[in-house]
Amino acid sequence: MNVELRHLRALVAVIDAGTFTAAAERLNITQPALTRTIQQLEAALGTRLLERTSRSLAPTEAGLAFSERVRGVLGELDAAIASAHSSRTVRLGFSWLLPDPWAHDTITACERRSGARVLLHRCDDPLSALRDGVIDAAVMRGDVSGAALAVHHLFSEPRVAAVSARSPLAERDRLTWAELGTHPLVVNTLTGTTRAESWTEPDPGRAIVTCTNFDEWLELVAADRGVGAVPVAARRRVHHHNVRFVDIADAAPTAVSLVYVAGRVTPLLRVLRDCALAEARRFRAETR
Template sequence: MDVELRHLRAFVALCEEANYTRAAARLNLSQPALTRTIQQLERLLECRLIERSSRSFALTDEGSDLLNRARRVVADVDAISADLRRRATVEIGFSWLLPDEWFAETRTRFEALGGRISLRRVDDPLAALDERAIDIAIYRTDNGLPRHLRSRSIATERRVLAVSAGSPLAEAVGLSWSDLAHEPLVVNTISGTTTAASWDPPDHERAVITCTNFDEWIELVAADRGIGVVPELARVRAPHPGVVYRDVPDAPPSRVRLAWRSEPPRAVRRFLEVA
């Protein structure tokens, strides 16, 4: 068996406290466990580190030499660990269209602390989070989360109507939310923001065409299979020659949320603090 970092930490704590009881409390150890650790260290080094005959706590010459070196080793390891933790990469998954202003500000603040962000485009961010493929999910659905995941709302977004360029609605004026309640609806069941239940009361006879990602959704809208409703950001970030985006002033806003696993690692906690 070799000398381990735990041996050196225990020895440094004991020397600094000059008392087994206080050192054990500082290390969250029992006093017998600390005593065994120090004795094990002495056996591994084949020398006595602490004077046994002194009435007060005292080190041997070898103990004094080890203390100086052990402090440097522990300090170096702690500094390296702290630096690497600060530079840890947080994997963020999103399905489509990052909230631009929020993300730019959050990334700047997080990287100023030494952290790094890696973005991953996934069809289902919540599933990827649950499978530990990412650290944080950005999502817009109203899906309930399992108990081992946590979430936080970070923004609200205006919603706009998306219709085929050939649809009569592409030229309609004065549209209201209720005007759209009975139109055939294209729904992205995995990452979309709008379903038939988004209208109150919902039309149970309404035609609903489903898909599982944004690319399928926009092509179905372009093909005039139904209308779609998405965050306003899509108007700038996801133009399509076959799709027209229209304002609906009284459309309810959608929410952008973050989700993460319970008891996240330190880098994720630091990201959440600045996010």
């Protein structure tokens, strides 16, 4: 028979523990199973490795020499496994500000549980990045759908209005959704969560200014080309001299989801998904 890794670990455990009972507990197996494993190893090597009496257990001279060399092999193997784990990565994409503190709690939980590294990747078009394999999963806002996609709703974020500091609206403490709908609108066509269709009765004559990423969107609002509506995270984390964020009394919240290609699920991606959902449940409970 071939010598297997379980045989080597069993021998070292017995020598270190001093008894079969303690070694079996350490290895989480039964004592008879451990005894058979040691017997298999001795049979494979053709030599006795342990001296057993009713009162004591000790390695033979051959067993001691063999175990010392085995320790080196196991040490190198464990180091190689640890190195492989540390080099594993899962790529998480996003188009603009990640929700906090959920995002960083999720990343921390995933890295602790998996021993891998979560790499953050900002991309203007997360859906294309997913389909092209540039990222493994994405945090996306708004309605997301696709036959090949797995979409897990995490939570919803309140929305606020974004207006130019030069606009009369910047002096207001609160707006209504209908009132915001009477002004020109700046729309991020790739990842924005607010479009003309976000109003129940969109004005066909309303001026719409389009762009394809958050930075352009922000600068267009600052230049007073139109207004916008974004998740409240923008007010906490975006500081632009020419942009003001104003509460909206009756705005529908924005859905936040974890999205990935359903046919490309890996064990590491499952860990990320499970951590994301667990932290989302905790986040929802804390913000009720």
